Amino acid sequence: MTVWPAIWLTLKLAFVTTAILLAVALPLAWWLTTTRSKLRPVVEAITTLPLVLPPTVLGFYLLILMSPTAPFGALWLRVTGDTLTFSFTGLVIASLVYSLPFAVQPLQTAFASVPQPTMDAARTLGATPRDAFLTVALPLARRGFLTAGVLTFAHTVGEFGVVLMVGGNIPGRTRVISIEIFTAVETLDYATAHVLSLGLLAFSFCVLLLVYVFNRRGGVRVA
Amino acid sequence: MKILASLLVVLAALPRPALAEEVLLAVASNFLTAAENLAEVFEATSDHSVVVAHGSTGALYAQIVSGAPYDVFLSADAERPRLLAASGLAADVRTYALGRLVLVSKAALDPGAVAEAFAGRRVALADPLVAPYGAAAISAMESLRLDTATFQPLLVTNVGQVATLFVTGNTDFAFLAEAQLPLLGAAEVTALDGRYPAIRQDAALLARSQANPAAAAFWAFLSSEAAAEIIAAKGYDLAE
Numbered sequence: 447m448t449v450w451p452a453i454w455l456t457l458k459l460a461f462v463t464t465a466i467l468l469a470v471a472l473p474l475a476w477w478l479t480t481t482r483s484k485l486r487p488v489v490e491a492i493t494t495l496p497l498v499l500p501p502t503v504l505g506f507y508l509l510i511l512m513s514p515t516a517p518f519g520a521l522w523l524r525v526t527g528d529t530l531t532f533s534f535t536g537l538v539i540a541s542l543v544y545s546l547p548f549a550v551q552p553l554q555t556a557f558a559s560v561p562q563p564t565m566d567a568a569r570t571l572g573a574t575p576r577d578a579f580l581t582v583a584l585p586l587a588r589r590g591f592l593t594a595g596v597l598t599f600a601h602t603v604g605e606f607g608v609v610l611m612v613g614g615n616i617p618g619r620t621r622v623i624s625i626e627i628f629t630a631v632e633t634l635d636y637a638t639a640h641v642l643s644l645g646l647l648a649f650s651f652c653v654l655l656l657v658y659v660f661n662r663r664g665g666v667r668v669a
Numbered sequence: 670m671k672i673l674a675s676l677l678v679v680l681a682a683l684p685r686p687a688l689a690e691e692v693l694l695a696v697a698s699n700f701l702t703a704a705e706n707l708a709e710v711f712e713a714t715s716d717h718s719v720v721v722a723h724g725s726t727g728a729l730y731a732q733i734v735s736g737a738p739y740d741v742f743l744s745a746d747a748e749r750p751r752l753l754a755a756s757g758l759a760a761d762v763r764t765y766a767l768g769r770l771v772l773v774s775k776a777a778l779d780p781g782a783v784a785e786a787f788a789g790r791r792v793a794l795a796d797p798l799v800a801p802y803g804a805a806a807i808s809a810m811e812s813l814r815l816d817t818a819t820f821q822p823l824l825v826t827n828v829g830q831v832a833t834l835f836v837t838g839n840t841d842f843a844f845l846a847e848a849q850l851p852l853l854g855a856a857e858v859t860a861l862d863g864r865y866p867a868i869r870q871d872a873a874l875l876a877r878s879q880a881n882p883a884a885a886a887f888w889a890f891l892s893s894e895a896a897a898e899i900i901a902a903k904g905y906d907l908a909e
Contacts (some may be wrong), residue, residue: 509735513735513736514735514736515736525805529736529738531732531735531736531737532732532736532737532738533738543711582903604834605827614722614724614732614737615722615723615724616693616720616722616737616738617720617721617722618720621722629723631833632698632827632829632832632833633701633702633829633852634832634836634852634853636835
């Protein structure tokens with residue numbers, strides 16, 4: 447019973463993050479696939495950064511950025527009356543940054559595998575670029591969309607360091623499953639640690655299995 | 670106890686009478702079980718609810734300075750609550766307990782031959798920079814004339830992690846708070862009285878929470894007879 451607030455909070459965080467990130471990643475991935483801009487490698491490098499940076503670096507900068515004494519954090523405090531750090535909203539912002547590559551890369555790979563002649567044919571038949579995107583590219587890239595959604599969700603569920611740094615460890619507010627496990631181990635509550643760890647292990651395995659089964663059928667690769 | 674705490678988290682989201690408020694405690698790891706006990710008794714005797722968050726004193730202090738929404742800070746030292754008061758973040762500060770440091774080991778230890786027992790072995794202690802019990806452990810080592818070059822010191826961020834290292838068999842010796850002993854199971858305990866400066870644990874009522882009736886009520890409860898009994902029973906001395 448004691449673990450339910452952490453599970454509920456984690457699922458809520460993962461759902462909100464996945465919904466927002468897919469909306470942001472879709473145009474970004476399409477732009478990265480089709481643009482001839484010289485800025486492309488720079489933008490690609492920036493979107494991939496959270497994959498290689500240690501969570502402590504992300505956590506440190508996010509803590510500074512969202513602090514009530516920093517311009518962004520202060521503006522947020524004035525508009526909403528709530529601080530960003532150590533709150534659910536702060537966790538969502540941190541997760542958006544942390545999971546960005548997991549949303550963008552599968553979509554980019556999927557869009558890149560849409561054959562150019564198919565797109566050209568659509569245009570020749572009178573489709574506007576918007577029509578061609580919505581009726582040709584998007585349906586063809588649907589597996590990439592699913593992969594992006596599933597991986598973003600799973601990666602957010604597995605988040606630890608960034609959440610601990612910007613969210614602290616507040617029960618029911620910022621204590622997600624991974625932090626609940628950390629707390630359980632620290633307080634020698636191994637029963638709780640086992641239940642949650644085994645749960646996450648099984649969940650992660652199922653998610654990856656789902657992704658690989660789908661990709662075997664579709665030929666869209668993960669990242 | 671934990672079931673009760675999580676139930677309250679759920680209940681906190683539901684509509685409730687206007688007078689019942691929530692107090693969010695930031696508790697140094699060594700005091701966690703005592704704080705959960707205090708929370709239980711406080712909730713039973715008032716309309717208010719308590720949420721307990723914990724970490725190392727240094728980490729909690731850093732969170733408070735960065736705007737964390739805590740109401741009462743139960744520190745493991747006197748320095749950080751004093752700094753909070755000096756910067757206007759704390760409205761009131763008082764000593765709630767005097768911590769007791771102990772040395773635990775798997776085998777019985779001769780207090781006169783600690784250096785020999787330590788030689789080449791792993792000794793876990795909290796990081797003295799962020800955890801007052803770690804600083805006390807350093808003082809105790811100096812008092813025992815131990816040379817850290819002759820054994821393997823393991824520094825972790827708080828006494829909770831020190832206990833984990835000991836229970837999982839990853840260290841032979843551990844400097845812990847006496848209050849943690851009930852969690853450990855079988856362990857030999859060496860008292861270190863007089864070998865370290867008093868660990869004065871101060872509490873701070875944060876300035877942002879002065880208007881929260883639950884915070885004020887908990888603050889009053891903290892210096893009650895009932896609270897003193899719980900704190901003493903958990904392995905702390907009381908400030909006179």
